[in-house]
Amino acid sequence: xxxxxxxxxxxxxxxxxxxxxxxxxxxxxxxxxxxxxxxxxxxxxxxxxxxxxxxxxxxxxxxxxxxxxxxxxxxxxxxxxxxxxxxxxxxxxxxxxxxxxxxxxxxxxxxxxxxxxxxxxxxxxxxxxxxxxxxxxxxxxxxxxxxxxxxxxxxxxxxxxxxxxxxxxxxxxxxxxxxxxxxxxxxxxxxxxxxxxxxxxxxxxxxxxxxxxxxxxxxxxxxxxxxxxxxxxxxxxxxxxxxxxxxxxxxxx
Amino acid sequence: xxxxxxxxxxxxxxxxxxxxxxxxxxxxxxxxxxxxxxxxxxxxxxxxxxxxxxxxxxxxxxxxxxxxxxxxxxxxxxxxxxxxxxxxxxxxxxxxxxxxxxxxxxxxxxxxxxxxxxxxxxxxxxxxxxxxxxxxxxxxxxxxxxxxxxxxxxxxxxxxxxxxxxxxxxxxxxxxxxxxxxxxxxxxxxxxxxxxxxxxxxxxxxxxxxxxxxxxxxxxxxxxxxxxxxxxxxxxxxxxxxxxxxxxxxxxxxxxxxxxxxxxxxxxxxxxxxxxxxxxxxxxxxxxxxxxxxxxxxxxxxxxxxxxxxxxxxxxxxxxxxxxxxxxxxxxxxxxxxxxxxxxxxxxxxxxxxxxxxxxxxxxxxxxxxxxxxxxxxxxxxxxxx
Numbered sequence: 001x002x003x004x005x006x007x008x009x010x011x012x013x014x015x016x017x018x019x020x021x022x023x024x025x026x027x028x029x030x031x032x033x034x035x036x037x038x039x040x041x042x043x044x045x046x047x048x049x050x051x052x053x054x055x056x057x058x059x060x061x062x063x064x065x066x067x068x069x070x071x072x073x074x075x076x077x078x079x080x081x082x083x084x085x086x087x088x089x090x091x092x093x094x095x096x097x098x099x100x101x102x103x104x105x106x107x108x109x110x111x112x113x114x115x116x117x118x119x120x121x122x123x124x125x126x127x128x129x130x131x132x133x134x135x136x137x138x139x140x141x142x143x144x145x146x147x148x149x150x151x152x153x154x155x156x157x158x159x160x161x162x163x164x165x166x167x168x169x170x171x172x173x174x175x176x177x178x179x180x181x182x183x184x185x186x187x188x189x190x191x192x193x194x195x196x197x198x199x200x201x202x203x204x205x206x207x208x209x210x211x212x213x214x215x216x217x218x219x220x221x222x223x224x225x226x227x228x229x230x231x232x233x234x235x236x237x238x239x240x241x242x243x244x245x246x247x248x249x250x251x252x253x
Numbered sequence: 254x255x256x257x258x259x260x261x262x263x264x265x266x267x268x269x270x271x272x273x274x275x276x277x278x279x280x281x282x283x284x285x286x287x288x289x290x291x292x293x294x295x296x297x298x299x300x301x302x303x304x305x306x307x308x309x310x311x312x313x314x315x316x317x318x319x320x321x322x323x324x325x326x327x328x329x330x331x332x333x334x335x336x337x338x339x340x341x342x343x344x345x346x347x348x349x350x351x352x353x354x355x356x357x358x359x360x361x362x363x364x365x366x367x368x369x370x371x372x373x374x375x376x377x378x379x380x381x382x383x384x385x386x387x388x389x390x391x392x393x394x395x396x397x398x399x400x401x402x403x404x405x406x407x408x409x410x411x412x413x414x415x416x417x418x419x420x421x422x423x424x425x426x427x428x429x430x431x432x433x434x435x436x437x438x439x440x441x442x443x444x445x446x447x448x449x450x451x452x453x454x455x456x457x458x459x460x461x462x463x464x465x466x467x468x469x470x471x472x473x474x475x476x477x478x479x480x481x482x483x484x485x486x487x488x489x490x491x492x493x494x495x496x497x498x499x500x501x502x503x504x505x506x507x508x509x510x511x512x513x514x515x516x517x518x519x520x521x522x523x524x525x526x527x528x529x530x531x532x533x534x535x536x537x538x539x540x541x542x543x544x545x546x547x548x549x550x551x552x553x554x555x556x557x558x559x560x561x562x563x564x565x566x567x568x569x570x571x572x573x574x575x576x577x578x579x580x581x582x583x584x585x586x587x588x589x590x591x592x593x594x595x596x597x598x599x600x601x602x603x604x605x606x607x608x609x610x611x612x613x614x615x616x617x618x619x620x621x622x623x624x625x626x627x628x629x630x631x632x633x634x635x636x637x638x639x
Contacts, residue, residue: 055590055594056590056593056594057590058586058587058590078593078599079590079593079594080593080594080595080596080597080598080599080602082594083593083594083595083596084596089594091591091594094591095587095588095590095591097588097591097592097605097606097609098609098610098613099608099609099610099611099612099613099614099616100592100605100606100608100609100612104605105592105595105597105605108592108595108597108601108605109592109595109596109597112595112596112597112598112601113595113596144609144613145591145609161595165595165596
C-alpha cells in the first residue's frame with residue numbers, strides 16, 4: 001500500500017538563463033495504490049509541468065510545497081532515485097537516445113530499479129512476452145532508444161517500460177495523444193495489465209475523455225491555471241466532454 | 254597565377270581535371286602554391302608550427318614508413334615506382350602539401366579490383382611510421398566497373414607523414430573505405446584523399462581519427478557520371494593537446510548525384526582542438542543534386558576548442574536537396590534525464606549516452622573486428638577523464 005501526496009506544489013519552467021515563469025500555483029493531490037486519477041485540462045494549464053516536476057526534469061524548478069511517497073520527501077531525491085523509489089513517468093514526447101540499444105537500456109533500467117541484474121535468459125523471455133502483449137515487433141529491441149520510432153511506437157515503448165519496471169505510482173502524460181483507436185486499445189490494455197498485476201496507483205493526464213473508455217478512472221480532476229480546479233468521479237469526465245473546458249479557462253485566467 | 258588547371262606537368266594525364274569555384278588552384282607544381290603563412294582561409298585553423306615543415310619542405314629529412322598489405326587473391330596489390338603511368342591521373346593536388354607529397358614519394362601502392370569482382374574479404378593497407386623524420390607516400394585504389402570492395406587503410410606508429418590517396422570508383426562499382434588514423438601520440442599527418450566517382454558508382458568512406466599530435470585530412474569527392482553516390486562518415490576523438498582537422502569537399506559537378514557527409518567528434522582535455530570544414534559545391538547547369546552535410550561535436554571537458562564550418566555553394570536552381578547542420582555542445586541533459594527517469598544512476602547514464610554517441614556511427618562499419626577495436630580505443634580515451 002503506497003500513498004503518494006502532492007501538497008501545495010508550486011513550480012517554474014526555466015525558459016532561459018534569466019527567464020522563468022510560474023506554471024504550478026499550489027497543486028494538492030493524493031493518490032493511493034490501486035487508484036486511477038485522471039487529470040484533465042485545457043492545453044497550457046500545466047498538466048505536463050506537474051508530471052515533469054514530479055519526475056525532476058531539469059527545465060523545471062519546484063519553488064514551494066512538497067511531494068511525498070510513503071512519507072519520503074521526493075524533492076530531495078535525484079531523478080534516478082525517484083524512479084528507484086517507485087515513481088514512473090510515461091512521457092508525452094519520449095526522448096530519442098541515439099546509439100543506445102533499447103534492450104541494453106531496458107536491462108540497465110530494470111537492473112537499477114529492481115536492485116539486481118535479472119538473469120539474462122529470464123529477462124529476455126520477460127521482455128519478449130511483454131513486447132508481444134503490446135504488439136511491438138521484436139526487432140525494436142536492437143534499435144536505438146526511440147530512435148526513428150513513430151509517435152505510436154514511442155508510446156507503446158513507454159508502456160513497455162511501465163510493465164517491466166512495475167512502479168508504485170505511474171504518471172502517464174498524454175499517453176493517448178496521437179494514437180489511433182487500435183493503438184489506443186493496445187496501450188490501454190497494457191496499462192490495465194499493470195494495474196491488475198501490480199496494484200499501481202495511476203495519474204492519467206489527458207486532454208480527451210476517449211482513453212477513459214478503456215482505462216477506468218476512479219477520480220477525475222480538472223486542472224486549470226496551474227492547480228486542481230475541481231475534483232469528482234468519472235461523471236465529471238462526461239460533463240467535460242459535453243461542456244468543454246471553457247468555464248475553467250475563464251476561471252483560471 | 255599561371256593557368257593552374259590545364260597542361261600541368263608530365264603527371265597530368267588527360268584533360269578532364271576538376272575545375273570548381275572553391276578548388277581552382279589544383280596543380281602538381283609545388284611552387285604554384287605559396288608557402289602558407291597561416292592567415293589563409295584554408296590554413297587559419299591549422300597550427301603550422303606543429304606541421305614540422307610538411308607545408309614548406311624545409312625540414313625534409315629522411316623518415317620512413319613501412320607499408321604492409323593483405324588482400325584476397327582476386328585483388329591485385331602492387332608496389333610501383335613513382336613513374337608508373339597510372340598514378341596521378343585522377344586528381345590534381347589542391348594545396349602545397351599535397352603537391353609536395355606528390356613530388357616527394359618514392360614508391361606507391363596500387364590496389365586494383367578487377368571489373369565485376371565482388372570481393373569477399375576486406376583489403377588491408379597498413380602504413381606504419383618506422384623512422385623519425387618526414388615520410389611521403391602514395392596510394393591508388395582502383396575499383397573497376399561493377400566491382401565491390403571494402404578497404405581498410407590504417408595509419409600507425411610514429412611519423413611526420415604526408416600522402417595522397419586516389420580512389421577511382423568506376424561506373425557501377427562500390428568502394429567502402431575505412432581510413433583509421435591510429436598514430437602514436439607524437440605523429441603528424443597531413444593527407445589528401447581524392448575520390449573520383451563514376452556513373453552509378455557508390456563510394457563510402459569512414460574516417461576514424463583517434464591518434465597523432467596533428468592530423469589534417471582533406472577528403473574530396475568529384476563525380477564523373479550521373480547517379481554517383483558518396484557517403485562520408487567521420488569519427489574523431491580529440492584528446493588533450495591533439496589537433497584533428499577534417500576538410501571535406503564534395504563537388505557535385507554532374508547532374509543526379511548524391512552525397513551525405515556526417516562527421517561526429519568528441520573532445521576532452523586541455524587544448525584539444527577539432528576542426529571540420531565541409532565544402533559542398535553544386536555546379537552550374539547541374540540538376541537533381543541531393544546533398545546533406547552534418548557535423549556534431551560532443552564537448553566532454555573544459556579547455557577544448559571546436560571550429561566547425563559548413564560551406565554550401567550552389568550555382569543552379571535545379572537542386573533536389575541541399576542542407577547542412579552543425580552542432581557542438583555538452584552532453585544533452587534531456588538524454589540523461591530520460592535514462593535517469595528510468596532509475597539509471599547519473600554516472601551510468603552518462604556512460605550509456607557517450608557510448609551511444611560513438612556506437613551510432615561505429616555501428617555502420619560492417620567489419621565486427623574493426624568495430625570492436627575502435628570502440629575499445631574510444632573506451633581507453635574515455636577512461637582518461639571518467
